[in-house]
């Protein structure tokens with residue numbers, strides 16, 4: 467309980483009248499690296515956005531707590547002191563290096579890396595992975611949203627989650643990634659609801 471950084475309980479969220487997150491639960495403790503994988507359009511980036519309080523997304527029920535404090539209705543700038551939404555989807559090593567330097571300087575308690583395209587080359591993946599390794603300590607946490615299993619060759623996540631149809635339908639350790647690579651997401655469909 468004491469080392470819980472982020473606790474999301476049964477969150478429902480929508481944008482433009484479309485419900486995207488449908489009862490999602492997620493707990494991240496200090497010192498942990500979490501990886502979130504899932505099909506296109508499942509709601510992964512939406513999750514990142516609602517943690518940051520993006521004004522385009524409305525949380526209709528459920529709660530988000532940060533260090534035990536309810537931030538469900540907190541404004542984006544109120545959260546920005548603690549968290550920082552980092553998008554590592556850009557191509558080009560220079561940009562990525564800058565983002566990683568920015569992450570080090572801001573030293574957020576929670577860094578969310580949403581890799582929006584799959585075009586990270588090996589060098590870029592290494593830059594990002596090394597940056598995360600250097601940033602990471604026992605008091606902060608990282609959430610990595612990715613389709614790219616390459617990053618997992620460099621970083622050892624504590625938990626891997628499958629987000630599908632607006633909720634986390636399966637949680638495992640790093641070996642879950644291999645299962646996903648082998649079978650895709652199709653196998654998990656029956657486990658929904």
Ligand SMILES: Nc1ncnc2c1ncn2[C@@H]1O[C@H](COP(=O)(O)OP(=O)(O)OP(=O)(O)O)[C@@H](O)[C@H]1O
Pocket residue numbers: 481482484486504505506507508509510511512513522582
């Ligand atoms: N600002 C928005 N306006 C309208 N629809 C949106 C908006 N943001 C997300 N959506 C819709 O919500 C669903 C989830 O989108 P989201 O971007 O969270 O998926 P994702 O899991 O990040 O997908 P990807 O793997 O392709 O990045 C999609 O159907 C998307 O079209």
Ligand SMILES: [Mg+2]
Pocket residue numbers: 510511512582
């Ligand atoms: Mg996305």
